[in-house]
Amino acid sequence: MRKGKRIHSFILYSILFALFMGLGLPTVVQASESNAKKGTAQNPYIITTDITYPPFEFQNDKKEYVGIDADIINAIAKDQGFEIEFRPLNFSAGLQALEANQVDGMISAMSINPEREESFDFSDPYYEAGTVMAISENNKEIQSYDDLNGKTVAVKVGTTGATFVEKLQEKYSIKVNQFEDSATMYQDVVSGHSDAVFDDYPVMAYAIQQGLKLQLPLEPEKGDVYGFAVNKGQNAELLDMFNTGLANIKEDGTYDNIIDQYLDSDEKGSQNGFFALIQKNWRELLNGLSKTLLLTVISFAIALLFGVVLGFFAASPYAILRGISRLYVTIMRGLPMLVLAFFIYFSIPELLNIKLTAFIAGVATLTLSSAAYISEQVRGGIEAVSGGQLEAARSLGMSYGKSMVRVVIPQAIKIMIPSLINQFVITLKDTSILSIIGIVELTQAGKIIIARTYSSGSMWIIIGLIYILIITFLTWLSTFIERKMINA
Amino acid sequence: MPKLVVKHLKKNFGDLEVLKDLNFEVEEGEVVCIIGPSGSGKSTFLRCMNRLEEITGGSVIIDGVDLADPSQNINKVRENIGMVFQHFNLFPHLTVLENIMLAPDELKDETSEETRKTALSLLETVGLSDKADVYPKSLSGGQKQRVAIARALAMKPDIMLFDEPTSALDPEMVGDVLEVMKKLAREGMTMLVVTHEMGFAKEVADHVVFMDEGYIMEEGTPDQVFNHPQNERTKDFLEKVLV
Ligand SMILES: Nc1ncnc2c1ncn2[C@@H]1O[C@H](COP(=O)(O)OP(=O)(O)OP(=O)(O)O)[C@@H](O)[C@H]1O
Ligand SMILES: [Mg+2]
Numbered sequence: 073m074r075k076g077k078r079i080h081s082f083i084l085y086s087i088l089f090a091l092f093m094g095l096g097l098p099t100v101v102q103a104s105e106s107n108a109k110k111g112t113a114q115n116p117y118i119i120t121t122d123i124t125y126p127p128f129e130f131q132n133d134k135k136e137y138v139g140i141d142a143d144i145i146n147a148i149a150k151d152q153g154f155e156i157e158f159r160p161l162n163f164s165a166g167l168q169a170l171e172a173n174q175v176d177g178m179i180s181a182m183s184i185n186p187e188r189e190e191s192f193d194f195s196d197p198y199y200e201a202g203t204v205m206a207i208s209e210n211n212k213e214i215q216s217y218d219d220l221n222g223k224t225v226a227v228k229v230g231t232t233g234a235t236f237v238e239k240l241q242e243k244y245s246i247k248v249n250q251f252e253d254s255a256t257m258y259q260d261v262v263s264g265h266s267d268a269v270f271d272d273y274p275v276m277a278y279a280i281q282q283g284l285k286l287q288l289p290l291e292p293e294k295g296d297v298y299g300f301a302v303n304k305g306q307n308a309e310l311l312d313m314f315n316t317g318l319a320n321i322k323e324d325g326t327y328d329n330i331i332d333q334y335l336d337s338d339e340k341g342s343q344n345g346f347f348a349l350i351q352k353n354w355r356e357l358l359n360g361l362s363k364t365l366l367l368t369v370i371s372f373a374i375a376l377l378f379g380v381v382l383g384f385f386a387a388s389p390y391a392i393l394r395g396i397s398r399l400y401v402t403i404m405r406g407l408p409m410l411v412l413a414f415f416i417y418f419s420i421p422e423l424l425n426i427k428l429t430a431f432i433a434g435v436a437t438l439t440l441s442s443a444a445y446i447s448e449q450v451r452g453g454i455e456a457v458s459g460g461q462l463e464a465a466r467s468l469g470m471s472y473g474k475s476m477v478r479v480v481i482p483q484a485i486k487i488m489i490p491s492l493i494n495q496f497v498i499t500l501k502d503t504s505i506l507s508i509i510g511i512v513e514l515t516q517a518g519k520i521i522i523a524r525t526y527s528s529g530s531m532w533i534i535i536g537l538i539y540i541l542i543i544t545f546l547t548w549l550s551t552f553i554e555r556k557m558i559n560a
Numbered sequence: 561m562p563k564l565v566v567k568h569l570k571k572n573f574g575d576l577e578v579l580k581d582l583n584f585e586v587e588e589g590e591v592v593c594i595i596g597p598s599g600s601g602k603s604t605f606l607r608c609m610n611r612l613e614e615i616t617g618g619s620v621i622i623d624g625v626d627l628a629d630p631s632q633n634i635n636k637v638r639e640n641i642g643m644v645f646q647h648f649n650l651f652p653h654l655t656v657l658e659n660i661m662l663a664p665d666e667l668k669d670e671t672s673e674e675t676r677k678t679a680l681s682l683l684e685t686v687g688l689s690d691k692a693d694v695y696p697k698s699l700s701g702g703q704k705q706r707v708a709i710a711r712a713l714a715m716k717p718d719i720m721l722f723d724e725p726t727s728a729l730d731p732e733m734v735g736d737v738l739e740v741m742k743k744l745a746r747e748g749m750t751m752l753v754v755t756h757e758m759g760f761a762k763e764v765a766d767h768v769v770f771m772d773e774g775y776i777m778e779e780g781t782p783d784q785v786f787n788h789p790q791n792e793r794t795k796d797f798l799e800k801v802l803v
Contacts, residue, residue: 463612464649464708468663468715469639478662482653 111154120166127278127334128181148317183296194299202295204273206286226266233270259528277335284526360517371438378443383450404444434506453484568618580774593761596771642712650696657692682710702733
């Protein structure tokens, strides 16, 4: 688990971490100055967990941190009588925070392995997670690994499950579909594209408990053990209390209750219906939508300015300005927006040694790309106003500038409005690409909800409908305004 | 001194020599008609007279000022040279009155009340007083061309250039436009008119120029050119158009 973090998420996390360091440092320094005894209400142990990694840690509807990790450390703290405070961080940021003594302990579904034992002291294992195979709820055919011969299997890139399937391939002929996230991978089996999926047992068991239409025909393989970690040589007292507490809660049944609560698949949650999904998640969807609109409006406004300038360059009598404009348009046309987004978000900060927030990188991506198309529309509009119009104005003695402003541009604008509206809609749709650099716009909000609810089917319909509705409304609105303007 | 002097005028489009060493003079108040076969360079020649085409060589001197000199403020020169196009080129986003008032409003030091008065009286001259507030798209071709003439006159030019002003018109519209041009000629305007209207040329022109293949082949009074052409090409051309 978590062996193969993707490269770009590593960079992303590093940036987030750097930001966090900047923000978090002063408070930490203050905390260590006070000499009060650790683990009291005034000076609680700071524990980091991942931001969201169900069923180990995630926020419930009341924005409280719950999950196997969160519940176990809470139960132990109660048993041992110390106070804790959660500081949720992405996994790799959490590791670095622990190493830098910014937090006292980390419980984050972390496998105990020799490399990590060099930097951290681990508690007794509190959980064993193995890879397990899941198949569709109504599949009766696959009952053992032998039955996988000739079948298609879904795995997540870089996971233990993927490694396990590679080993199976030595014996059987198995076709592998690779995925980047669990929810999409599960959906591939539910919708019948893949026959089976391999993933960590607790994650999959939890998903099934949440209503995912899969079943587990086999026991999990033996796998990694998870431990609670403190920095090497630090907080030995905390580690002792954790071990004692763990033993206690295992004995009195609290531990089993916690595990069953999240993983017992007999007690299935109801699969989220269409309207229940909207009802439970409308706030998140609305936030995503506002982000989408904000990105669109800001980017389009800047792109309009920039595009108009480039469009004038393209229609100008000066070869050098036309050249600049053509070069720009050629580059932007040739560049897929996804690549542009990655370039701006990952390459530019590295090359120029600067920090860019995802939002700024997103606005830059949309702006640069839309500006190229807008400039083409501006050029087209200017050229469509026949050369005769400019000549007539010039023959009266008006300068190039005056002729453009009074004669050519007013006509060009009318020609351009419909294609600019169209470009606005395209820009709005393009914002969905920015989910890839972690901006929580509408599409990414959908992905996050799916990661929690395993409801790809309904959720993508909802997201699609929201896009259609908002775009139809905006198109209607702009046509209305356009008509008003032309009549005026 | 002549109003307009053309000396050794040359015009190339890339490698194509369109005007080859033209020499030519126009006196103040004269009406000159330029005739010739298609592609002979008539429009190009006319467009060199207000530098809508860059001049390749030679000079075009108007009131002692050489247009070919790049340091000349061409906008100032153009204020005194009106031009009327074959396809009118009215500004479709402006009303008839606004079309006429646009350039004086932008360029002349007069109150907009004065500009307006001038514009209205010009509309009266071309017989379109009732069309002041309509947009060009509701006008007939002949009406459009008369507005275009009024627009050019609004800058109070002392030379007017016409490039086939009646070629794009239905026959029944041609007369009205020619009437307006005749009136202008009678009032003493210096006019250069590229035209296929031989009747107009015979009646109104003081001078007729026949162009072919980038040269002025023949020039003279209408009587000389139309009734006693010397050049074989002129004879050929006239035979074809006067059938
Ligand atoms: N902008 C241009 N670029 C290249 N060649 C041109 C350009 N304008 C005109 N020409 C060429 O110059 C020559 C003269 O054209 P011009 O329009 O002056 O002829 P014209 O006598 O007015 O003909 P018509 O009676 O058909 O209007 C033609 O061969 C034409 O193809
Ligand atoms: Mg012509």
